[in-house]
Amino acid sequence: MTSFIPMNNVQFDKRLEDVQQCSDKVILTFADGKTADASILVGSDGIQSTVRAHILRHLYPDQVEPVYADSYCYRGVIPIAEAQEILGSHTDTAKFYFGDRRSCVAYRISEGREFNFLLCVADASKPWRAGHTVTEKVTHEQMMADFQDRGIDERFLRLLSKASPIRWGFFHHLHTPTYYRGRAVLVGDSAHASLPFQAAGAAQGVEDALVLSELMLKLARGSCDNGNSETQISAALGAYDAVRRPRAQGQLSRAAEVGQMIHFQHQEVGSDMTRILGKLQNESFFDQLWFHDLKKDLQLASQKMDECLQC
Ligand SMILES: Cc1cc2nc3c(=O)[nH]c(=O)nc-3n(C[C@H](O)[C@H](O)[C@H](O)COP(=O)(O)OP(=O)(O)OC[C@H]3O[C@@H](n4cnc5c(N)ncnc54)[C@H](O)[C@@H]3O)c2cc1C
Known part of the structure; x- marks a missing residue:
């Protein structure tokens, strides 16, 4: 180009x-x-x-x-072998996992050598604290707490533990x-x-x-x-x-x-x-x-x- x-x-x-x-x-x-x-x-x-x-x-x-959409995600990119160890053949194609105010979007990148994932949180009760900045650094514990005690499949928790403890706010120009x-x-x-x-x-x-x-x-x-x-x-x-x-x-x-x-x-x-x-x-x-x-x-x-x- x-x-x-x-x-x-x-x-x-x-x-x-x-x-x-x-x-x-x-x-x-x-x-x-x-x-x-x-x-x-x-x-x-x-x-x-x-x-x-x-x-x-x-x-x-x-x-x-931009308008905050009452939701954010944690992101990670890991070698495909690590992802396969957690999710097995679910890593083969792009997937959206649906859930009660928690979700996951995951797919292969880098010609299949790496696995990109987003673990998302929808929470209308809390305003975005970082103003117009779209990212907010949190601790590893705060990140894990967002998904714990909700009956979520432990494979998602293992995946989450490999994400960066940064909240990416979902904003749009609605x-x-x-x-x-x-x-x-x-x-x-x-x-x-x-x-x-x-x-x-x-x-x-x-x-x-x-x-x-x-x-x-x-x-x-x-x-x-x-x-x-x-x-x-x-x-x-x-x-x-x-x-x-x-x-x-x-x-x-x-x-x-x-x-x-x-x-x-x-x-x-x-x-x-x-x-x-x-x-x-x-x-x-x-x-x-x-x-x-x-x-x-x-x-x-x-x-x-x-x-x-x-x-
Ligand atoms: C988690 C996530 C997943 C996504 N997945 C997909 C997907 O699967 N498929 C898809 O199609 N889209 C996807 N998107 C959307 C996609 O990333 C964006 O739509 C795209 O990057 C927008 O491109 P852009 O060039 O308009 O803006 P940007 O990529 O944001 O580029 C803007 C550029 O302008 C520069 N800039 C800003 N202000 C100034 C200034 N004052 N002076 C000079 N330079 C300036 C910035 O430094 C930057 O380089 C995703 C987005 C997110 C957040």
Whole structure:
């Protein structure tokens, strides 16, 4: 992928601190005091995004910060032999284990040489204590206590004992009223940070890039020259928002719903595994995520941009 990027366009060790928009450009100020300007700013700066704050803080100040989803996890990566000793053949394929306010997600990584696992806790009674920081260090004993005395299979306790005693808070951008303002636009987690329960957060970021690059190409080719550059950029980013936001926010809400199901907290299906599986195996639940027609999205985005510019 990096071979497609001209290296003289890349700069490392830069931290964006401020964004200002003018009618003809956007000006970026970095922590080293230097500035740069661009026609369009694409913010892919993750869940604690500076660009998101720039886009939303004036009109939607309550929607800037990620929302704590009353749950957290402990994570670990161990050699596959260690995992097999604990879980045997359950390590062969990716697995979600459901439970009452405790769950586990586990799968092989590193071409099968390592085993990645998340042991999750849903606890609506306690607020997140670390503010907007997504991790909190605890003691090994505190970590183990989260899963002890709950009748949990001892194999999960053995797995947990190998995790790092760090709580990873589950945060998401549950509501985002727009992905752009003027010449600045969001892609990836800055737009739609999600709970991990559909394993689809990064994939949505890739879909963003696909649609946005198609519209950028259209802009660069000047295939519709109605209006000045500001109007054209606004039409392109408006089309991006119209196509991407409903889909990415839909993914995010369903990931939160799976999070409720995995912890037996879903209002409709509770702890009834037959009903939970019925819901998850319902064709539309995952199909619309996995088998979506992205080519149609590209056509739709292009059409929306043309409509806006009356081309
Ligand atoms: C436990 C867990 C499991 C997951 N599992 C999956 C999965 O199985 N499948 C999947 O598709 N997704 C998964 N995800 C989601 C996935 O990790 C994210 O969606 C993805 O990493 C987001 O990519 P991003 O580039 O938008 O943001 P990030 O990966 O967060 O990258 C943002 C970058 O911007 C930089 N940055 C931030 N602020 C500034 C600034 N002011 N100036 C300059 N640089 C800045 C950061 O240093 C960072 O390098 C999971 C997430 C979690 C937490």
